[in-house]
Amino acid sequence: MLSLCQIKTCLPAILRSREFKLRALLGASVLALAACTNVPLEEVAVQDRAGTSVSTLQPGNAAGGSTSGAAGGGVAGVEVAGSDKAQPGALNRVVFFDFDSFEIRPEFASVLEANAKYLAADGSRRLALEGHTDERGGREYNLALGQKRAEAVRRAMSLLGVRDAQMEAVSFGEEKPSLGGFDEAAFAKNRRVELTYR
Amino acid sequence: MTRFDPKAQTRRRQLLGAAVASIPLMVWPARDALAQFRVEVSGVGLTQFPFSVVGFRGNDAASEDIAAIVRADLERSGQFRFVPAATGGLDETSRPDLAPWRDKGADSLVTGSVTRLADGRFDVRFRLWDVVRGQDLGGLSYPVTQQTLRLAAHRIADYAYEKLTGEKGVFSTRIAYVTKAGTRYTLWVADADGEGARSALSSPEPIISPNWAPGGAQLAYVSFEARKPVIYAHDVASGKRRLLANFRGSNSAPAWSPDGRQLVATLSLSGNAQIYLVGADGAEPKRLTQTSSIDTEPVFSPDGKSIYFVSDRGGSPQIYRMDAGGGNVKRLTFNGNYNISPAPSPDGRWLAFISRVNGAFRLHLLELSTGTVSAISETSADERPSFAPNSRMIIYATRDKGQDALMTTSLDGRIKSRLAGAQGDIREPAWGPFQR
Numbered sequence: 218m219l220s221l222c223q224i225k226t227c228l229p230a231i232l233r234s235r236e237f238k239l240r241a242l243l244g245a246s247v248l249a250l251a252a253c254t255n256v257p258l259e260e261v262a263v264q265d266r267a268g269t270s271v272s273t274l275q276p277g278n279a280a281g282g283s284t285s286g287a288a289g290g291g292v293a294g295v296e297v298a299g300s301d302k303a304q305p306g307a308l309n310r311v312v313f314f315d316f317d318s319f320e321i322r323p324e325f326a327s328v329l330e331a332n333a334k335y336l337a338a339d340g341s342r343r344l345a346l347e348g349h350t351d352e353r354g355g356r357e358y359n360l361a362l363g364q365k366r367a368e369a370v371r372r373a374m375s376l377l378g379v380r381d382a383q384m385e386a387v388s389f390g391e392e393k394p395s396l397g398g399f400d401e402a403a404f405a406k407n408r409r410v411e412l413t414y415r
Numbered sequence: 416m417t418r419f420d421p422k423a424q425t426r427r428r429q430l431l432g433a434a435v436a437s438i439p440l441m442v443w444p445a446r447d448a449l450a451q452f453r454v455e456v457s458g459v460g461l462t463q464f465p466f467s468v469v470g471f472r473g474n475d476a477a478s479e480d481i482a483a484i485v486r487a488d489l490e491r492s493g494q495f496r497f498v499p500a501a502t503g504g505l506d507e508t509s510r511p512d513l514a515p516w517r518d519k520g521a522d523s524l525v526t527g528s529v530t531r532l533a534d535g536r537f538d539v540r541f542r543l544w545d546v547v548r549g550q551d552l553g554g555l556s557y558p559v560t561q562q563t564l565r566l567a568a569h570r571i572a573d574y575a576y577e578k579l580t581g582e583k584g585v586f587s588t589r590i591a592y593v594t595k596a597g598t599r600y601t602l603w604v605a606d607a608d609g610e611g612a613r614s615a616l617s618s619p620e621p622i623i624s625p626n627w628a629p630g631g632a633q634l635a636y637v638s639f640e641a642r643k644p645v646i647y648a649h650d651v652a653s654g655k656r657r658l659l660a661n662f663r664g665s666n667s668a669p670a671w672s673p674d675g676r677q678l679v680a681t682l683s684l685s686g687n688a689q690i691y692l693v694g695a696d697g698a699e700p701k702r703l704t705q706t707s708s709i710d711t712e713p714v715f716s717p718d719g720k721s722i723y724f725v726s727d728r729g730g731s732p733q734i735y736r737m738d739a740g741g742g743n744v745k746r747l748t749f750n751g752n753y754n755i756s757p758a759p760s761p762d763g764r765w766l767a768f769i770s771r772v773n774g775a776f777r778l779h780l781l782e783l784s785t786g787t788v789s790a791i792s793e794t795s796a797d798e799r800p801s802f803a804p805n806s807r808m809i810i811y812a813t814r815d816k817g818q819d820a821l822m823t824t825s826l827d828g829r830i831k832s833r834l835a836g837a838q839g840d841i842r843e844p845a846w847g848p849f850q851r
Contacts (some may be wrong), residue, residue, distance in 0.1 A: 291651065291652040292604045292613035292614070292615050292651050292652070292654075293615075293651070293652060293653050293654030294613070294614040294615060294616070294617065294654060295615065295616045295617070295649075295654045295656065296616075296617045296618075297616065297617065297618035297619070297620070297638070297640045298619070345642065345643065347642075347643075354753070354755070354771075354776070355712075355755040355756050355769060355776075355798060355799070356623050356624070356798065356799070356842075356843070357623070357624060357667060357668045357681070357711050357712045357725075357755075357756070358709070358711060358712065358725060358732055358755045358756075360623075360644060360665060360667050360668075360681075360688070360711070361665075361667075361681065361687075361688035361709040361711045362709070364664065364665050364683045364687065364688055365687065365688075365709065368683070368686045368687065371686075385643070385663060385664065386664055386683070386686070387642075387643035387644065387664060387665050387683075388643075388644065388665045388683070389621070389639065389644075390623075390644075392621035392623065392639065393621065413642070415642070
């Protein structure tokens with residue numbers, strides 16, 4: 218087990234930058250499993266055991282010649298634990314989007330207003346605006362599309378007076394569909410921004 | 416050591432190519448020896464070396480069938496066609512009578528043995544024969560543990576591949592991929608045939624976009640374990656991880672520079688997805704694109720001088736190229752309105768990418784010098800191509816017979832193999848570099 222202190226020492230300067238949120242790691246325990254031993258693959262000359270016309274061979278030739286261990290086993294597993302924060306139960310926290318759209322539909326104005334009020338009342342609360350897409354298309358491109366939705370909600374919240382320091386727009390792309398299935402009903406439920414308190 | 420004349424091999428390959436070119440594309444039925452390794456090869460290549468491998472003498476004592484692994488490796492490359500054994504009872508010390516092999520049409524033959532050593536290891540030996548010229552093309556001995564028997568077999572396949580094609584084999588390289596089982600996401604490192612997978616990272620939150628550092632010791636990837644996309648670098652042998660990018664918003668799509676000193680990545684510091692240069696040492700990121708559009712999936716060209724990326728600045732996602740320092744942007748794809756996931760070949764000749772055609776996401780190949788584009792799959796949910804380090808094969812994710820799968824394909828799309836691996840959702844393949 219690595220303690221939090223050990224984790225901190227592993228991390229580069231980025232950890233100390235103002236952008237880094239230590240909170241994110243607090244809930245995560247990082248378990249380093251015992252490293253598998255690397256077994257180098259050696260190559261040696263074949264002895265002419267049968268006395269036939271077989272040639273004697275030199276090690277380290279065109280067969281790859283590697284004696285470095287990296288090719289063998291050499292994978293140490295790491296396990297990450299989850300962390301979930303309690304959410305205010307009374308608030309509706311999901312905004313749905315039309316296909317290929319980043320516009321907030323009028324019916325969701327009240328959702329944003331209620332959450333903006335909640336944040337104004339408690340300056341210590343932090344809100345993540347988590348953008349999601351449906352499952353069609355590439356993962357990275359969908360991550361960028363989800364970011365665009367999250368950003369649209371962030372701008373709307375900003376207009377409602379929420380301070381930038383209290384919210385962060387992030388994206389899960391297509392990775393966390395709220396509904397399985399590969400039809401328009403599922404797709405429509407998955408094109409969304411979730412407002413999650415941290 | 417016997418001399419080898421590559422010209423003779425090339426000539427023979429050309430002759431052979433002419434001979435089999437008329438065989439139509441067909442599906443090869445799964446055969447027992449292959450089924451054991453769950454490698455399904457379909458299609459027939461234009462130019463294939465007929466070869467044979469006889470069962471290694473003494474192999475019964477070991478847990479892996481060396482000859483079957485060598486055969487599956489060579490077949491999967493698309494450049495070899497297996498010819499069933501003419502005679503048995505051979506090993507690396509025998510000088511076989513090559514006439515029956517010649518009659519069967521095998522141009523080359525691998526023989527060998529597996530011997531249990533006193534310390535519990537196995538001595539795996541082989542010899543490669545040029546059947547046509549009656550020449551010994553050399554052989555080697557690999558004293559290995561039970562755990563590295565497969566690697567010895569892959570090394571033998573690499574040896575044969577290099578002797579017979581003149582190019583380096585990739586069978587002893589590694590791949591990374593991600594599986595999702597229930598709510599558990601696991602990043603795996605496996606042999607290039609998908610076997611021998613070992614878990615590098617296991618998490619309750621998604622893991623995407625693994626990318627091998629030059630040299631193959633580290634992976635960069637995006638993990639959502641902090642409830643947002645954050646880029647890590649991960650030393651595979653030790654499991655030691657460090658943050659590469661954890662900035663406000665999303666951090667994704669990492670790709671190493673050829674010298675391993677920096678990465679390109681997508682950050683949303685400006686609100687939208689933009690491309691940045693990030694130091695491998697955690698230096699302050701430098702913004703490379705300045706648009707209000709989506710710019711993502713950056714990847715260096717093999718010479719490090721330019722960056723391929725995806726942008727919707729023209730109204731739909733298309734692939735572009737810019738200078739490594741940003742600027743001098745040139746659009747590369749023009750067919751269709753959805754072209755993503757550029758993957759340049761290590762030799763700089765090709766760019767693999769995914770294009771949406773009539774609603775189907777298909778693997779395509781762009782020849783950079785001519786601009787010629789060809790579709791090399793007939794599936795509809797292809798994702799994330801990645802080139803083998805010798806530029807002769809591509810690995811990609813797809814759906815095959817209703818299941819998520821990893822496939823390898825030859826560049827002409829004629830030989831495809833479905834790779835083994837863990838059950839369930841399997842995705843995000845990344846082919847590692849040659850091992851030093």
